[in-house]
Amino acid sequence: MTAALALHESLPSIAAPRDSLARLVGIGKTYGTGENAVTALAEATLDSRAGEVTLIEGPSGSGKTTLISILGLLLTPTTGEVWIEGQNVAGLGEKQLPGLRARNFGFVFQGFNLFPALTALENVAMAIQMKNGRAKDAKGEARRLLELVGLGPRMHHLPADLSGGQKQRVAIARALGGNPPILVGDEPTAALDTKTALSVMELLRELASNRGRAVVVVTHDPRLERFADRVVRVEDGLIQSIGSPSPHAHAHA
Amino acid sequence: MLVVRGMWTLARKLLLHDRLRFTVAIAGVSVSVMLVLVQVGLYFGFMDTASSLIDASKADIWVGKRSNDSFEFATPFDERTYYKVASVPGVERAERVIINFAQIKLPDGGDLGAQIVGVDLVPGQAPMLAPWNVVEGDAQRLTQPGAIVIDKSEVAKLHIEHAGHVTEVSGVRAEVVAMTSGIRSFTTSPIVFADIRTARSFMPMLGAEPVTYVLVKCKPGEDVEAVRARINALPHLAAYTTEQMSMRTRDYWSSRTGVGAGFFTTAVLGIIVGFVVVGQILYSGTLQYIREYGTLKAMGARNSAVVKVILSQAMISAALGFVVGAPLAMGMRAAMKSANLTVALSTELYLATLVITAVMCAFAALLSIVKVLRLDPASVFKA
Numbered sequence: 001m002t003a004a005l006a007l008h009e010s011l012p013s014i015a016a017p018r019d020s021l022a023r024l025v026g027i028g029k030t031y032g033t034g035e036n037a038v039t040a041l042a043e044a045t046l047d048s049r050a051g052e053v054t055l056i057e058g059p060s061g062s063g064k065t066t067l068i069s070i071l072g073l074l075l076t077p078t079t080g081e082v083w084i085e086g087q088n089v090a091g092l093g094e095k096q097l098p099g100l101r102a103r104n105f106g107f108v109f110q111g112f113n114l115f116p117a118l119t120a121l122e123n124v125a126m127a128i129q130m131k132n133g134r135a136k137d138a139k140g141e142a143r144r145l146l147e148l149v150g151l152g153p154r155m156h157h158l159p160a161d162l163s164g165g166q167k168q169r170v171a172i173a174r175a176l177g178g179n180p181p182i183l184v185g186d187e188p189t190a191a192l193d194t195k196t197a198l199s200v201m202e203l204l205r206e207l208a209s210n211r212g213r214a215v216v217v218v219t220h221d222p223r224l225e226r227f228a229d230r231v232v233r234v235e236d237g238l239i240q241s242i243g244s245p246s247p248h249a250h251a252h253a
Numbered sequence: 254m255l256v257v258r259g260m261w262t263l264a265r266k267l268l269l270h271d272r273l274r275f276t277v278a279i280a281g282v283s284v285s286v287m288l289v290l291v292q293v294g295l296y297f298g299f300m301d302t303a304s305s306l307i308d309a310s311k312a313d314i315w316v317g318k319r320s321n322d323s324f325e326f327a328t329p330f331d332e333r334t335y336y337k338v339a340s341v342p343g344v345e346r347a348e349r350v351i352i353n354f355a356q357i358k359l360p361d362g363g364d365l366g367a368q369i370v371g372v373d374l375v376p377g378q379a380p381m382l383a384p385w386n387v388v389e390g391d392a393q394r395l396t397q398p399g400a401i402v403i404d405k406s407e408v409a410k411l412h413i414e415h416a417g418h419v420t421e422v423s424g425v426r427a428e429v430v431a432m433t434s435g436i437r438s439f440t441t442s443p444i445v446f447a448d449i450r451t452a453r454s455f456m457p458m459l460g461a462e463p464v465t466y467v468l469v470k471c472k473p474g475e476d477v478e479a480v481r482a483r484i485n486a487l488p489h490l491a492a493y494t495t496e497q498m499s500m501r502t503r504d505y506w507s508s509r510t511g512v513g514a515g516f517f518t519t520a521v522l523g524i525i526v527g528f529v530v531v532g533q534i535l536y537s538g539t540l541q542y543i544r545e546y547g548t549l550k551a552m553g554a555r556n557s558a559v560v561k562v563i564l565s566q567a568m569i570s571a572a573l574g575f576v577v578g579a580p581l582a583m584g585m586r587a588a589m590k591s592a593n594l595t596v597a598l599s600t601e602l603y604l605a606t607l608v609i610t611a612v613m614c615a616f617a618a619l620l621s622i623v624k625v626l627r628l629d630p631a632s633v634f635k636a
Contacts, residue, residue: 113544
């Protein structure tokens with residue numbers, strides 16, 4: 001586990017452990033109206049805390065994606081409150097949300113979503129520039145983040161020349177650009193083999209433990225529970241439980 | 254500034270990543286640029302040719318019959334009208350010009366229609382219209398009976414290689430005393446300059462002492478418009494400033510013959526070809542990278558930033574397409590010159606084409622821009 005973060009000092013801690021960085025209160029999301037209305041999520045309340053890894057599990061169509069989309073300010077809830085930076089942002093429009101997302105969230109996806117024409121370094125630097133037009137040394141920050149995730153020697157390679165695990169590390173470095181406190185992962189290990197998947201989760205775990213990030217990951221893979229502090233089970237649009245990892249999962253520490 | 258540089262870098266790399274698609278895009282824009290430049294250049298070249306005699310004159314006013322539509326196919330009037338014009342207050346000097354068609358004898362015994370331009374040459378006085386760009390022989394000899402001047406570009410048609418060649422025009426002996434360069438008629442018939450007396454001998458069917466136009470030089474300080482108004486008051490005559498006459502002639506050939514519409518239709522087709530090719534290339538590229546664009550938007554990139562990437566790709570395509578297309582047009586101009594076709598490529602035309610190309614590519618990017626503007630960043634979670 002210790003090898004995952006190459007340069008601890010390059011990424012400052014965000015907040016004291018267990019501080020709530022984002023909070024969903026009584027969230028509901030309904031698509032359509034009248035007889036065609038479909039409730040994707042109801043009465044969901046969830047904290048995203050500094051230093052914690054939260055896994056969101058549940059069958060397909062259960063509402064996991066809706067939950068993290070609302071948490072990541074990508075989707076506006078029908079009901080409820082979304083608290084970020086000390087304010088309820090549930091009613092904000094698309095003009096204010098990109099800035100809030102840029103400051104607070106980094107996203108990691110199953111498919112990596114890296115520009116194939118850009119090197120690892122350029123992919124990360126580009127995201128930093130897009131997030132903050134006034135970023136003075138985007139390449140320098142990108143270089144430090146890639147070294148942090150152990151990809152210093154491969155930073156000038158195109159995605160096509162990287163393995164799946166390396167691509168996901170680039171995606172994690174990109175998510176860390178601009179120093180957001182919350183990392184949201186949508187099945188970030190689904191496209192990886194077991195060994196690589198575990199090393200990626202190990203990296204996310206370290207970012208939470210040592211750098212104070214709140215990490216929220218949607219997954220179908222129960223083996224990842226060993227890295228989690230909390231496991232949220234979602235079924236039929238309802239949060240069924242929020243609890244500790246199953247006893248069979250190994251403790252992360 | 255950093256973001257702008259980043260946009261250009263991303264746009265350039267996205268374009269160059271797929272070399273084949275990039276090549277097709279640049280080829281599309283290049284063909285479009287070349288078609289616009291060549292077609293509009295040909296049009297301007299034809300128009301310059303159509304009014305070249307008028308533009309080369311030193312007259313203030315051209316006077317012809319009011320019923321005239323075409324410069325070349327004008328109806329003559331008799332010489333008394335010339336004296337009436339010459340006596341209008343404010344006129345310093347007037348010169349007669351006769352323009353009509355006659356048959357010139359070819360060395361093989363055949364005939365070829367030629368546009369005879371009879372000019373009023375008075376020894377010791379600079380004429381308002383006379384052959385220019387003389388490259389061979391002595392144009393001063395044009396006052397001699399039977400003397401004519403032809404253009405070098407008509408050598409192949411007339412089989413007249415040098416000054417000194419003797420031929421016949423309408424059965425009358427004519428000697429080529431000089432040759433010019435670059436004087437051509439819109440009607441494609443060779444222009445044959447002659448003194449008005451010689452020219453009249455070539456066209457006896459027009460009656461005694463015909464005149465097609467009277468060229469007027471106003472007295473110094475005289476209001477040209479006022480003089481023109483006085484001449485217009487004379488019955489059956491229409492007077493135009495040289496500039497008006499030039500525009501009138503260009504308009505005639507451009508609108509009455511459909512030449513303008515023909516050239517501009519082809520130029521517009523060129524723009525449409527470029528628009529479709531670039532639009533298709535940009536749109537397929539946008540679809541290819543739609544998840545990456547969505548990721549950037551999810552991470553907080555504003556719509557404007559993503560739109561700049563697509564517009565930058567459009568502008569790079571426009572610039573490179575122009576860089577390739579403009580030399581192609583220059584090559585076409587050189588090739589067409591050998592066929593006696595003038596492609597008038599001016600700095601203004603290059604600049605206008607560059608702007609048109611940029612606008613074309615920007616419009617071609619609209620579909621892609623709408624696509625990313627409507628792209629829901631949450632869609633990246635729906636793998």
